[in-house]
Amino acid sequence: MEVTQGKSNGAADDPSGSARRAVQGCDVLVAIPVLNEASHIETCLRDLLTGDDRLADALFVVADGGSDDGTPDIVRAMMNVHANLRLVENPARLQSAAVNLVARRFSENRRVLIRCDAHALYPPGYVTDVADSLVRNGVESLVTPMDAIGRTCFQRANALIVDTPLGSGGSAHRGGRRSGFVDTGHHAGFDLASFLQVGGYDETFSHNEDAEFDRRLRAASGRIFLDAEIRLQYLPRSSARALARQYYNYGRGRARTLLKHRDVPRARQMIPPAVLLVCCLSLAISPLWPWSLAAPAFYLFALLCASIWGALKLGSPCGLFAGPASGIMHMAWAAGFFRQAALLGARPGRSRVAAAPPVFR
Missing domain, CATH: 3.90.550.10 (Spore Coat Polysaccharide Biosynthesis Protein SpsA; Chain A)
Structure with missing residues (x-):
């Protein structure tokens, strides 16, 4: 069509x-x-x-x-x-x-x-x-494009990090400055x-x-x-709990879309699930191989750098929440993605979309 x-x-x-x-x-x-x-x-x-x-x-x-x-x-x-x-x-x-x-x-x-x-x-x-x-x-x-702004301390850090590649993965509509044709937004x-x-x-x-x-x-x-x-x-x-719930639902929605249309996810979309998997596996095998903790340690170091950058960028200790906010986005999104993928794998859902007649440009 x-x-x-x-x-x-x-x-x-x-x-x-x-x-x-x-x-x-x-x-x-x-x-x-x-x-x-x-x-x-x-x-x-x-x-x-x-x-x-x-x-x-x-x-x-x-x-x-x-x-x-x-x-x-x-x-x-x-x-x-x-x-x-x-x-x-x-x-x-x-x-x-x-x-x-x-x-x-x-x-x-x-x-x-x-x-x-x-x-x-x-x-x-x-x-x-x-x-x-x-x-x-x-x-x-x-x-x-959407430009995030914050009022509370956590919200200011959240607004700062979400419009960066570490927060949104580089989505064009998250604070982007270039017009053009896109796949979504x-x-x-x-x-x-x-x-x-x-x-x-x-x-x-x-x-x-x-x-x-x-x-x-x-x-x-x-x-x-x-x-x-x-x-x-x-x-x-404006709170860690609300942010986690939001991104958990985002992850579930993305999994539904990919599975509904049998699409292959983009590489950047799979970074949070990969990070969650690597961190969980590293922790699980750490009693047998302590060096496996290097992976989650590197991730935590990246979040620490984000916090320091956030504090300097905002000129306020509020910026220290940038790292935790980013981590919450990643882990909650990945958890929602895996949860929905598991649910749909066991019980495919039904979609309600009105039938559209074939028309041509």
Whole structure:
């Protein structure tokens, strides 16, 4: 299956330039999945609703997964001021299901789908910047870099290390500065017709639904463009426990994606599992061969260097958490990866993706 882009066959094949025409506000649909985001949702919406006159005609839909902290009340209060703001229930609770729900229910007369997250900090005009870039580049999906920022001590160190190769493995969308075509990234915008043709997100995925979608989009000849000029900020996890839980789930999601599509993982994706295996084996055989402890010792030394670098970079003792944060990311991701691989190996799961008709570029 190949995908076609909305109302044109792409800017590169359209001499009249209709694929690159200016995006109007009425073309844009914005999906914002939430679950207990009372402390963030008002700021998020105010940021998204400002910065461009065209936003008055865009439709913003908050899909709530059953919040019990007053999030829906905050959104309803803002709906009294913003006529283009909607609130819908997301019974499935997951973000993947929320975006699908919004895309399918509100797709009429809309051509661009923007995905936003309540935890992120958006610059004015982010929505229209993404929509304009998507259409200007004639692609099916636009991704943007994320710049981590921190407020608490642990969070500052976490934000520092996650945007480095030691933290994120060198992902282009983690603080990257170069625009270009990529295989995956932080989802910002889609050609709405293409999103629906590919089937939207797999709603059985609680994590890594973005990379799994990108895998299907590429298989359908869809193109993904990273626009490094459009950036957002986000707050990473502020505690070691929350960070471990997050990366454990990331690892599980990545394993599901690889096994679902029978893909071979990239070398950098297998570094954390390899480190975990080597460390465990080294500890297990150390009573028989003490020199085996050299491997985990070298890894701990690397984390120590990261801590020292973090403290110097931040000019604060808070930077010493950079090493532990990196280690938590590696070990939790690897543990989740192995756990999910073992589960799916014993009991293959089922995916819920809407069937898409074959269409051609």
